[in-house]
Amino acid sequence: MFTLSIEVNQTDLKRIMVALNKVRQILELEENDLPYRQAVGFKDKLFEDIVTGNIENFPAYTQKYREYKDRIIAKYGGVDGPYRLHDKLLNSLSVFKAAGRSKGWCGGIPNNAGTATRISYWFDPSFDKEVPITTYASYLESGFRTRTGVRPPRPLFVPKTTEYRNAGFIEEADETMKKLNNAWR
Numbered sequence: 001m002f003t004l005s006i007e008v009n010q011t012d013l014k015r016i017m018v019a020l021n022k023v024r025q026i027l028e029l030e031e032n033d034l035p036y037r038q039a040v041g042f043k044d045k046l047f048e049d050i051v052t053g054n055i056e057n058f059p060a061y062t063q064k065y066r067e068y069k070d071r072i073i074a075k076y077g078g079v080d081g082p083y084r085l086h087d088k089l090l091n092s093l094s095v096f097k098a099a100g101r102s103k104g105w106c107g108g109i110p111n112n113a114g115t116a117t118r119i120s121y122w123f124d125p126s127f128d129k130e131v132p133i134t135t136y137a138s139y140l141e142s143g144f145r146t147r148t149g150v151r152p153p154r155p156l157f158v159p160k161t162t163e164y165r166n167a168g169f170i171e172e173a174d175e176t177m178k179k180l181n182n183a184w185r
Helices: 010-052 063-076 085-092 133-142 157-166 168-184
Strands: 094-097 105-108 115-118 129-132
Touching: 010 085, 010 094, 010 105, 010 157, 010 168, 085 115, 085 133, 115 133, 129 133, 133 157, 157 168
Parallel strands: none
Antiparallel strands: 094 105, 115 129
């Protein structure tokens, strides 16, 4: 067994207490702000990649399907590109509170985002109906089977989650660490 004793003069003690108080305040703020910033960053990354068409592993359209899509866009309006018809999915991207968590945040599509018209005479006219935007996104993400064919997956959310976790998430955590380092000075 050993004894440890530390002597601190009054001035140093006051500086240490001020620094500890700053660190505590930053930790209290960052408990909410860090997850919020990460959710905003993820939502912004999804938005940017949909608008620019930066979607990896997106199966190319066949020439016949490309012609069909061009007719649909001409008939219903909208914008060409993956996840872009009418931009309802794009415009539903938001930041929202995580279910059941007082300080958790999510970036993506909330459950109450509304509906989108699923236009798909190509595979099955019965798919031409209003569906929740979350369901529509799921169709795009995972693909689906119909009576007349298979619509291949066009993943966006899972790959972008991995991409953001490996880059943007770390950048925001580093930002919090910088704030803590600056508080200790």
